[in-house]
Amino acid sequence: MDEKLKTELSxxxxxxxxxxxLYNWGRTSSIWPLNFGLACCAIEMIATTMARYDxxxxxxxxxxxxxxxxxxxxxxxxxxxxxxPQVVRLYNQMPEPKYVISMGACAISGGPFKQGYNVxxxxxxxxxxxxxxxxxxxxxxxxxxxxxxxxxKIDAQQLTGENRPRHLNADEPSEFIVPQFGExxxxxxxxxxxxxxxxxxxxxxxxxxxxxx
Amino acid sequence: MNLEAIKSEIEANVPGCRLELIAxxxxxxxxxxxxxxxxxxxxxxYLRDTPNLRFDFCSNITGIDWPGKEVSQKIKVRKLxxxxxxxxxxxxxxxxxxxxxxxxxxxxxxxxxxxxxLRMRTKDRDAGVHLPSFTPIWRSAxxxxxxxxxxxxxxxxxxxDLRRLLMWDEFQDYPMRxxxxxxxxxxxxxxxxxxVLQRARQHLxxxxxxxxxxxxxx
Numbered sequence: 094m095d096e097k098l099k100t101e102l103s104x105x106x107x108x109x110x111x112x113x114x115l116y117n118w119g120r121t122s123s124i125w126p127l128n129f130g131l132a133c134c135a136i137e138m139i140a141t142t143m144a145r146y147d148x149x150x151x152x153x154x155x156x157x158x159x160x161x162x163x164x165x166x167x168x169x170x171x172x173x174x175x176x177x178p179q180v181v182r183l184y185n186q187m188p189e190p191k192y193v194i195s196m197g198a199c200a201i202s203g204g205p206f207k208q209g210y211n212v213x214x215x216x217x218x219x220x221x222x223x224x225x226x227x228x229x230x231x232x233x234x235x236x237x238x239x240x241x242x243x244x245x246k247i248d249a250q251q252l253t254g255e256n257r258p259r260h261l262n263a264d265e266p267s268e269f270i271v272p273q274f275g276e277x278x279x280x281x282x283x284x285x286x287x288x289x290x291x292x293x294x295x296x297x298x299x300x301x302x303x304x305x306x
Numbered sequence: 307m308n309l310e311a312i313k314s315e316i317e318a319n320v321p322g323c324r325l326e327l328i329a330x331x332x333x334x335x336x337x338x339x340x341x342x343x344x345x346x347x348x349x350x351x352y353l354r355d356t357p358n359l360r361f362d363f364c365s366n367i368t369g370i371d372w373p374g375k376e377v378s379q380k381i382k383v384r385k386l387x388x389x390x391x392x393x394x395x396x397x398x399x400x401x402x403x404x405x406x407x408x409x410x411x412x413x414x415x416x417x418x419x420x421x422x423x424l425r426m427r428t429k430d431r432d433a434g435v436h437l438p439s440f441t442p443i444w445r446s447a448x449x450x451x452x453x454x455x456x457x458x459x460x461x462x463x464x465x466x467d468l469r470r471l472l473m474w475d476e477f478q479d480y481p482m483r484x485x486x487x488x489x490x491x492x493x494x495x496x497x498x499x500x501x502v503l504q505r506a507r508q509h510l511x512x513x514x515x516x517x518x519x520x521x522x523x524x
Contacts, residue, residue: 175474208502210481210488211473276478278489 113252120164120190121152121244127163128156129183132170134197134230141233151240160186165243167236168222171199171206172213174279178271184220185268189260192247194239195222198229205229218283220269221259309337312359312422319356320348328425338409338423343437346426347464350443353412353422361412361422364444367451368411369458373484374404374431404431406460410440410447428460431483439465457482 099109130138142148142156157163160183172180184193195216198204203214216222223246226239250258259265269287272279283289313325316339323345330336341349353361378399385394405427413420428435439462440447451462452471459480462468470477479486490509498506 175472210486214491274474274476276476282489282491 116252117248117250121247123152124165124192124240124243124247125155125157125163126153126165126167127160127183127187128158129166130169131172131176131180132199134169134200137230137233138167138169138196138236141236146233146237148237148240151237151244153240160184161188163187164190165192165194166220167194167196168200168216169196169230171204172216173211174213175211175274177213177216177219177279178273180216181219181269181271185271189267190258191260191267192223192243193220194224194226194236194243196226196228196236196239197231198227201225201227213279215288218288219272220284221287309339309422312353313339315356316349316352320345320352323349325349336421336423338425340425340427343426343428346424347438347440347443350424350440354443358417360414360416361420362444363413363415363420364410364440364446365413365421366411367440367447367454368409369454369460369482370407370409371431371458371483372405372407372427374402376401405429406431406435406458408437408454408460412444435459436461436463438463439468441465456480459483 094109094111102109130136140146142154148154153165160166164187166184166187168180184191193216195201199206199212200216203209203212206212207214213219224239224243226235228235231239252261260267266286270281270284272281274280309327313327317323317325324342326340328338328340330338353359376399378397381396381398382393383396384391386392387394407425407427410424410426411421412424426437428437437460439451441451441462442464448465448467449471451460451465452468454460455462455465455468456470456472457480469475473481481488490505490512
């Protein structure tokens with residue numbers, strides 16, 4: 094519908110909308126997160142929901158204790174390799190449409206435990222992440238900002254066409270491989286269909302040595 | 307608390323035990339007693355139950371990995387060289403076998419003294435990694451001995467519930483051992499340095515033999 098006509102009509106007291114706007118408005122305004130935290134980031138997440146920061150203003154006041162009723166998974170904290178299969182299984186149990194916020198350095202990349210043998214180097218190796226928030230831990234304002242970014246993202250989604258979201262495309266998967274406990278590491282170590290290690294140029298021998306001494 | 311006195315007291319009361327006093331040269335001067343595995347439980351019970359000692363609280367347990375190492379020494383040996391006795395320098399290589407060590411810190415709440423530091427060493431790092439468990443003597447040892455079993459692979463005989471604590475049950479390695487090689491997770495930080503840089507280079511040479519050009523790098 095033409096935007097000019099729409100504003101003109103609303104001036105005359107006639108409200109027009111499209112199904113897509115209505116649908117996205119409904120989803121944007123009632124994103125229910127999963128009641129689930131892994132480490133110190135979860136404390137910030139809890140603070141965000143309480144009276145001082147009040148996530149309820151954005152329609153996310155109901156933290157659901159069951160993945161069956163949740164729309165959003167906030168991966169708040171260090172994901173150890175022992176915990177990773179359970180996190181992926183919880184994500185698989187959530188109904189579509191579902192979103193993931195990767196909260197804090199650990200959930201993004203392993204954070205300070207990146208060189209550890211026991212920590213997963215980013216939850217995006219197994220499940221698709223919509224919003225990343227850096228910080229150790231991120232402040233409640235950062236989580237609210239991530240939340241608003243997610244709302245913008247949902248608002249912009251098309252219901253039809255090539256770019257329609259995953260839950261409206263029957264060919265796209267809604268469940269992802271749950272890693273198994275292997276003898277030395279998780280198997281597989283990543284879900285290759287959603288994550289590949291980025292190519293990074295590392296300084297060649299000589300150039301970095303001359304710089305460090 | 308004089309460790310020397312405690313040592314001779316134990317030796318007098320626990321027949322057959324072999325104790326060794328390991329001096330700590332640092333300013334803290336926390337010397338320790340090395341127990342032999344066969345008499346360790348008897349010594350521990352003696353420390354716990356003797357009225358003037360009463361070490362009733364096992365506060366901390368640590369594992370240490372001592373990998374085996376080769377030490378080369380240059381020794382002067384008298385030898386017959388071409389019929390003439392000469393002094394010849396020879397290199398002799400001695401192999402020091404590795405072992406796993408467990409360190410216990412004991413306190414006495416009743417007598418308000420401590421700590422006393424006990425150590426035990428396994429025979430080697432492969433098959434003979436058995437040590438007696440102190441869990442039947444101090445219950446607080448249970449989880450800490452499980453952790454040491456998990457991360458170092460020491461088998462505590464007599465432990466009521468010796469399962470892995472932090473890693474999953476299917477895990478085969480012992481991550482805190484010196485020779486543990488952790489999984490080759492890609493180190494993609496561009497500011498890598500030291501050991502991480504070394505590993506990243508190694509990984510890159512294995513994963514992509516052709517270095518990506520400037521344009522491809524993300």
